[in-house]
Amino acid sequence: MTKQEILQKFIAVGKAALMYDIEDSHSGNLAQKFVDENGRTLMAITATGAQKGALEPDDICFPGIDETTFGHYKASSETDIHAAILSYSGVFASMHAHTKYATIVTMDDEDKPNQPKPLIPIDPLGYYGLNGKVPVEWYAVACGSPQMVKTIPPLLKNYVATIVQGHGTFARGTSIEHAFYHLCLVNNSGYILYKAQLLKIDVEAIQRKVMKSPNTCFHTRPEPYTNELDGRCDFADEPQTVREFLKAGEHIFQSRLSPFHTGSISLRCVDTMLYAPKASMPPNLPGPLLEIPLEIQPTDSEELKIHKQIYANSTFQSVMHTYIPEAEINAYFKYPDQQDYVDRIIPIDVEGGFLYLVIPVFEPRVDFDTLLKALY
DSSP, X not given: OOHHHXXXXXXXXXXXXXXXXXXXXXXXXXXXXXXXXXXXXXXXXXXXXXXXXXXXXXXXXXXXXXXXOBSSSBBOTTHHHHHHHHTSXXXXXXXXXXXXXXXXXXXXXXOSSOOOXXXXXXXXXXXXXXXXXXXXXXXXSOSSOHHHHHHHHHHHXXXXXXXXXXXXXXXXXXXXXXXXXXXXXXXXXXXXXXXXXXXXXXXXXXHHHHHHOHHHHSSSXXXXXXXXXXXXXXXXXXXXXXXXXXXXXXXXXXXXXXXXXXXXXXXXXXXXXXXXXXXXXXXXXXXOBEEEESSOOTTOOHHXXXXXXHHHTSOOOEEEEOOOHHHHHHTXXXXXXXXXXXXXXXXXXXXXXXXXXXXXXXOTTOOHHHHHHHHO
């Protein structure tokens, strides 16, 4: 990857992070390991004070992995942390963001120093995508301190993300998109926990249940993140259709109907279907746009199988699946005089009530026939 390619990728991810509200105008940093034209392993990292939503060439520094370099702008004050993270085998990118909701739900009023509790997601994306939990650490100086340099990288050797209490989250990945994906999952899980607490849902009881038996708590296990097919488009000869997929993907991301590169969209054709396995796509960060057989294949993911099953048993022409955080929260709600979770949502707003008189809420392991009937 060239320096220009890295700049364009940082610009796209920086704008997306600002749009997703996990960065403020000048907060956080992006870092990536790469090999330059002379064969040297270097790090690309955003400069201190760089505006993530409006990055320019001078906002990116290129120090060595094991040294700090000063140029027109000084590299991030947390360069040493990122350099240590990037030194691990298989890690090619790291990112730090001010994940507001994850920060809120992991704060406490205990005497310091103390060992904060980890963030334990109660949603499938967070639980599986973040390996069950996100460790939280308290620091006397919670910004670029030697203590952070000493302890954050080892945590990220075993976990994909870690939270600095009261500050934000560091995440790693095989690419900058992968690290950004992890940050979005962290904040999405934090948002779900925060809103669940406001509804007086017994979050700790749900966390215990999820940790004990996650397979009974969620419908399917989301596919592991990969960007091997990103940029592929099997129906480029249909530019209007491509635009509609990308437009829908941008709306899903901007409206926070699903975290970055999650969910799926499909459109039925005669013997094939057009399929976007990453429904949530901010501008300039598209996922794959595939044309695949309608017939179920042995290698199909569980997500893809559901799309194909719906088409095989209905006249539907399009299917969209997203991980709406508010839906995840409401699925855990109980009315004060009830023992069971709610089984329906009744909209009270004008547009919602006009379009959907009742929205069913099912148990995680709902059978396909029940799901299909509800879609009618």
